[in-house]
Every structure is written in C-alpha cells, then in structure tokens.
Amino acid sequence: MKRNVSIAAVIAAACALGASAAVLAQQSQSAAVDPSFSAWSLAQQCAQKTDNTAQGQCVGAVRGIVRGYQYGVLFLGQRSSLPANETQRVSLCLDNTKVSSIVDDFLADAKQVNEDALKRTPAEVAVLGSVHSHHACM
Numbered sequence: 001m002k003r004n005v006s007i008a009a010v011i012a013a014a015c016a017l018g019a020s021a022a023v024l025a026q027q028s029q030s031a032a033v034d035p036s037f038s039a040w041s042l043a044q045q046c047a048q049k050t051d052n053t054a055q056g057q058c059v060g061a062v063r064g065i066v067r068g069y070q071y072g073v074l075f076l077g078q079r080s081s082l083p084a085n086e087t088q089r090v091s092l093c094l095d096n097t098k099v100s101s102i103v104d105d106f107l108a109d110a111k112q113v114n115e116d117a118l119k120r121t122p123a124e125v126a127v128l129g130s131v132h133s134h135h136a137c138m
Contacts, residue, residue: 037122038122039113039121039122039123039127040115040119041119042062042106043106043107043110045057046058046062046106046107062102062103062127065123065127066094066099066128068124069092070091088137091136092136093135097135102127102130105130105131106126106130106131109130110126113126
C-alpha cells in the first residue's frame with residue numbers, strides 16, 4: 001500500500017535535513033555536503049539519458065544508496081530491539097521495481113525542489129526520501 005504523502009513535502013523534509021546537516025558540519029568544522037554528490041549533481045547526472053557513462057554512474061549510485069539503506073535496516077532489525085512494526089515502517093518494498101523507475105521518480109521529485117536546496121542536500125537523503133515516498137511498506 002502506498003502512502004498518501006506529498007512528494008514535495010518529503011523532498012522538502014529531506015532538504016531541511018540536509019540543510020541542518022550542513023549547518024552542523026560547518027559548526028563542527030567537519031566536511032560539509034560534498035558538492036560532487038549532492039542531490040543536484042546526482043539529478044544532473046541522471047538526467048543525461050543519452051550518455052551511457054552518466055547513466056551507469058547514476059544507476060550505480062542509486063542502487064548503492066538503496067542497498068546500503070536496506071542493509072542498514074536489516075542490521076538494525078537483527079541487532080537491536082525495535083518496537084513492533086518499526087522495521088516495516090522504515091523498510092522499502094521494492095519487489096520487481098526497476099532501478100530505472102526509481103531514478104525516474106527521483107528526477108520527477110527533484111524537479112519540484114529549489115535548485116539551491118538540492119545543492120545543499122546530500123544525494124543519499126534525497127534519493128531515500130523519494131524512494132520512501134513511492135515505495136514505503138506501510
């Protein structure tokens with residue numbers, strides 16, 4: 001069952017999270033958002049449909065983000081005591097979902113967000129926000 005969540009709201013929340021992460025990074029003098037792997041740069045790369053190299057890098061990045069997240073959820077579910085249904089709430093339902101459709105959803109969602117906000121948002125945050133809005137298990 002898909003959630004009835006506004007895609008723009010999810011991306012806005014992801015942008016807010018990314019912006020707050022950037023502020024914290026600047027305050028602690030650690031590295032800020034890597035501009036080469038921001039939501040904006042990933043969207044630019046994924047939008048290059050006729051460039052096979054860009055598409056390969058885009059698909060690899062999106063696949064890595066999603067798989068890394070899924071392994072993290074699995075790890076937490078096995079290693080900690082989560083409240084009932086918490087694992088399902090944060091899980092992704094991606095049975096028979098092609099990476100290309102995840103990329104298309106991400107690109108459509110990214111078009112609804114201000115370019116400056118995308119530049120300040122880590123690609124991982126934006127991709128996962130998009131995937132959760134389209135493929136949550138609830």
